[in-house]
Amino acid sequence: MEQKQLQQPSSAFIAASWSALFIGTTAFIIGLWNANMQLNEKGYYFTVLMFGLFAAISVQKAVRDQMEEIPVTNLYYGIAWFSTILSIVLLTVGLWNATLEKSEKGFYAMSFVLSLFAAIAVQKNTRDMKAAKPREPF
Secondary structure (H helix, E strand, O other): OOOOOOOOOOHHHHHHHHHHHHHHHHHHHHHHHHOOOOHHHHHHHHHHHHHHHHHHHHHHHHHHHHHOOOOOOHHHHHHHHHHHHHHHHHHHHHHHHOOOOHHHHHHHHHHHHHHHHHHHHHHHHHHHHHHHOOOOOO
16 A cells, blocks of 8 residues: 655645634624524525535545545445535525625625635645644554
């Protein structure tokens, strides 16, 4: 088995990833808090955000596991991708039908996409940092 040399991500990339995740999710949630919509609508968008974050992390894990030749079932891999795509579709349909200004719709879409991308980057960094640490003997 070929041993790959793993390099720990830079502190700047780790900070940028965490910052993007914090900024994206915080902006989305503050936007919901200040939005003039019913509580059930706010709950819908919040749930789609949380579902999307979890799904994006699942995709990153499944893809990374496959790259490292860790067994991943096709069912899990497919569900992870389906869930990520579904969260994006749910947000799109919700925003399409929402009675919001176009600028508000764009704000939610961009903060959502930023959050998903940042969640993937944070997961990647976390896994890279763990893999780069020397293992302690038993």
